[in-house]
Amino acid sequence: MFRDKIDLTGAVVFIAVMAILPVVFKNDYLIGVLTVAAIYAIWAVSWDLMSGLTGRENFGHALFIGAGAYTAGFLNTVWGFSGWWSIPAAMIVASLFAVLMGFPTLRLKGPYFALAMLSASVIMQRLMLIFWEYTGGEEGINGVEPLIDSQLSFYYFTLATLVIVTAGLLAVARSNWGLILRAIRGDEATCQAAGLDITFYKIASLVISGAIAGAGGAIYAHYQLQVSPALFEVVTSITVITMVYVGGMASIYGPVGGAILLVLLTELLRDFGEWRLMIYSVVLILILFFLPRGFIAPVWQRFKGSLGRSSS
Amino acid sequence: MRGATVLQVANLTKRFGGLVAVNDVSFDVRTGEIVGVLGPNGAGKTTLYNLLTGFIPPDEGTIRFMGGELRGMAPHKIVRLGVSRTFQLCRPFVGMTVLENVLVGCLAQPVPPQGREARARELVEQVGLAGKEGLAVEVMSYGDQRRLEIARALATGPKLLLLDEPFAGLGSGEIADLSALIRRIHTESGLTVMLIEHKLHEFMKLVDRVIALDFGELIADDVPERIVTHPRVVEAYIGGAAPDPQEEA
Numbered sequence: 001m002f003r004d005k006i007d008l009t010g011a012v013v014f015i016a017v018m019a020i021l022p023v024v025f026k027n028d029y030l031i032g033v034l035t036v037a038a039i040y041a042i043w044a045v046s047w048d049l050m051s052g053l054t055g056r057e058n059f060g061h062a063l064f065i066g067a068g069a070y071t072a073g074f075l076n077t078v079w080g081f082s083g084w085w086s087i088p089a090a091m092i093v094a095s096l097f098a099v100l101m102g103f104p105t106l107r108l109k110g111p112y113f114a115l116a117m118l119s120a121s122v123i124m125q126r127l128m129l130i131f132w133e134y135t136g137g138e139e140g141i142n143g144v145e146p147l148i149d150s151q152l153s154f155y156y157f158t159l160a161t162l163v164i165v166t167a168g169l170l171a172v173a174r175s176n177w178g179l180i181l182r183a184i185r186g187d188e189a190t191c192q193a194a195g196l197d198i199t200f201y202k203i204a205s206l207v208i209s210g211a212i213a214g215a216g217g218a219i220y221a222h223y224q225l226q227v228s229p230a231l232f233e234v235v236t237s238i239t240v241i242t243m244v245y246v247g248g249m250a251s252i253y254g255p256v257g258g259a260i261l262l263v264l265l266t267e268l269l270r271d272f273g274e275w276r277l278m279i280y281s282v283v284l285i286l287i288l289f290f291l292p293r294g295f296i297a298p299v300w301q302r303f304k305g306s307l308g309r310s311s312s
Numbered sequence: 313m314r315g316a317t318v319l320q321v322a323n324l325t326k327r328f329g330g331l332v333a334v335n336d337v338s339f340d341v342r343t344g345e346i347v348g349v350l351g352p353n354g355a356g357k358t359t360l361y362n363l364l365t366g367f368i369p370p371d372e373g374t375i376r377f378m379g380g381e382l383r384g385m386a387p388h389k390i391v392r393l394g395v396s397r398t399f400q401l402c403r404p405f406v407g408m409t410v411l412e413n414v415l416v417g418c419l420a421q422p423v424p425p426q427g428r429e430a431r432a433r434e435l436v437e438q439v440g441l442a443g444k445e446g447l448a449v450e451v452m453s454y455g456d457q458r459r460l461e462i463a464r465a466l467a468t469g470p471k472l473l474l475l476d477e478p479f480a481g482l483g484s485g486e487i488a489d490l491s492a493l494i495r496r497i498h499t500e501s502g503l504t505v506m507l508i509e510h511k512l513h514e515f516m517k518l519v520d521r522v523i524a525l526d527f528g529e530l531i532a533d534d535v536p537e538r539i540v541t542h543p544r545v546v547e548a549y550i551g552g553a554a555p556d557p558q559e560e561a
Contacts, residue, residue: 176419176428179408183416186405189367193399195391195420195468 007304011167011253018159018260022152031155037263038158039220042165044243044255046212049169050205051241052250053178055185056106060117061240063101064094064210066124066232068217073141073227083147086218094214095207102203109188118234125232140228147222158219162256165212170252172208181205182250246287248297257296315343318472318504319364324373326356326363326528333359335528337373341472341506346498348519349508350539352548356528357508358400361474365397366390377472392420396470400477400508402457404449404464410436411445413460417467432467439463439493455486459493466497473497475507479514487514494518516540524548 018038022031043065051058068090075081075089101120105113128135135141148154172178180201183191191198221227230236239262247258269279287295319341326334334356341347349357362368364375366387375382382390405413414432418424424431436445439459444452449460458478465473478494479487491514498505509515516522522539524532526548532539539545 176415179412179416180419182408183405186407187403189399190403190405190464191416192367192387193365193391193397193468194417194464195388195396196416197386197388 007253010300010304014256015159015163019156022155028151031151033263033267035151035155035158035223037260038155038162039216039223040240040243040263041162041256041259042158042216042219043213043240044247044259045162045166045169045252046209046216047240048244048247048250048252048255049172049181049212050202050209052244052252052255053173053181053185054202054205056202057114057241058117058206058209058237059114059234059241060101060119060121060237061209061213062232062234062236063097063117063121063124064213065217065220065236065240066121066128066227066229067094067097068214069221069227069231070128070135070141070217071214072218072221073144076144076222077141083145083222086147086222087215090214090218091211094210094217097214098207098210099203102206106202106206107199118237121232121237122234125229128229128232135229138229140226140230142226144221144225144227146225147219154223158223161215161219165215166253166256169208169212173250173252177201185250242284244294246284246295248294251294251297254294254297254300257300258294261296317341318343318378320374320376321364322374322376324360324363324375325371326359326368327371332528334363334370334525337525337528337530339523339530339533341504343504344498344502345521346494346505346507346519348515348522348536349506349525350510350522350545351525352510354527355525355548357525358476359528360525361397361476361508364390364474365395388420391468391470394469394471395474396465396468396472397474398458398461398465398476398478400480402454402461404452404457404460406450408449409445410441410447410449410452410460413449414463414467417464421467421469435463435466438466438497440489454481455483455490458482458490462493462497466501470503472504472506475505477508477510479509479512487512491515491518 018034022034043061047058047061050056071090071093072086075085076083101116105116129137146154148157180191180196184198184201188198217231243258243262244255245258246262247256248254265283272279291298317340322338324334324337325332337360349360351357359368363370364382366382366385370383377393377395380393382395405416411432414435415428418428418432433445436442439462441456441459441463444456449457452460475494478490482490494505494507495518497503507519516536519536522532522534522536523530524539524542524545526544531544531548532542534542
């Protein structure tokens with residue numbers, strides 16, 4: 001796991017397929033779906049770095065996503081900054097939220113971190129409604145400018161961001177830092193006995209995770225051209241967590257596949273109307289029940305294994 | 313072999329509600345000693361370790377290690393000063409290999425000249441696990457897990473090594489092997505060692521001196537030969553926990 005060779009071929013094939021799909025089909029609807037899938041993938045990998053590796057589950061990733069999106073919304077529409085300021089600003093704001101949440105709760109054992117994250121995202125959603133004069137309430141902030149006018153170019157921008165983020169997080173996960181995070185998942189007391197300041201590593205990982213999720217939130221705001229309190233909803237966090245579980249926790253690349261699969265699945269099931277959510281949930285339960293290690297990462301590893309055997 | 317005082321514990325006390333787990337305990341450990349900590353279950357042995365390593369804060373008393381006060385320090389800082397421990401129940405990092413487990417212990421230390429991974433390999437070899445570097449820890453025998461715990465503790469570069477019941481759950485052959493390993497590490501690297509155990513034959517042969525605890529109090533501090541006949545130690549072990557005469561030195 002830790003010293004596995006990087007699967008460059010797999011990565012190149014994945015990027016090529018994602019890049020060629022909209023060229024082949026020339027379909028605006030497909031480009032839109034793929035853009036959303038890439039944004040969800042950014043959220044899923046960022047969740048996986050902190051929570052997948054350390055096992056400290058974050059039930060409020062929506063806090064960072066919403067914080068990033070609203071930062072973009074305010075900067076761009078209220079204060080009139082260029083859209084390109086949104087991403088760095090969203091990362092800073094989301095990082096501050098991460099420090100604020102991580103500092104008191106990640107020092108404690110038990111479910112405090114998961115619960116505090118969940119509550120904080122719900123509170124933020126309520127605050128967006130309470131301060132409707134500034135935040136637009138239920139309507140949110142409208143009139144966010146597009147970062148790039150061409151939808152296809154914006155998709156490529158999002159895809160490039162996803163590739164950079166995933167490569168960066170894979171590098172972290174494979175470094176000594178990643179080894180420490182996996183050790184924290186194994187046993188916190190043993191980590192302390194090994195001389196490691198586990199609180200520092202957990203908070204720093206949450207900051208990285210939050211900053212990237214915030215960047216994804218800003219990209220989402222500039223895609224939807226609008227932000228709404230729904231971003232802070234619990235269902236946003238749960239969707240991201242489900243994508244990670246389907247993809248294969250702690251593998252980093254798995255959640256990318258999980259996010260794309262589930263976004264596409266959601267679109268395919270749109271015709272089923274009211275049945276869609278139920279079918280979706282059953283598919284999820286089946287995957288979680290029968291494939292506790294996830295779906296994408298193990299299947300990919302088996303596929304690679306069979307390739308290796310047949311070629312050698 | 314015995315040098316200056318490396319650890320000086322004075323009037324150490326820890327209460328859990330009404331229970332006094334460690335009661336006014338004072339003792340010294342000198343450089344190069346192997347000191348045994350003896351006592352029936354619930355005597356406060358592991359609590360004493362938890363106090364020494366910062367895992368729980370003491371209510372009263374002082375812990376001086378190489379002249380500096382450890383009380384109030386975070387566990388990882390105490391480790392970096394050179395006090396390393398193992399746990400009574402093996403707590404390896406599940407899902408990681410033997411080498412990765414030891415490597416984690418090297419990460420809080422400055423990079424050694426040969427590099428961290430090479431250092432971890434040396435330690436795996438030193439504790440007799442050569443060839444098992446790539447093994448998943450969950451498939452290892454209990455005896456091997458104990459060796460792994462020791463390798464991980466050594467990786468932090470300790471001056472004082474605290475072993476918590478290293479022989480628990482092992483067969484007599486494994487106990488002899490592990491005892492030889494501890495002795496070898498002690499002589500090779502000049503480590504000062506403390507180890508918690510019950511009154512085992514091997515244990516008594518291994519240690520230079522024994523600190524006996526009962527109900528949180530230090531009841532004896534003497535060489536092993538005199539400990540086994542010490543009236544308060546004998547009294548503490550009377551009843552179901554009485555020492556097995558065949559196992560006595």
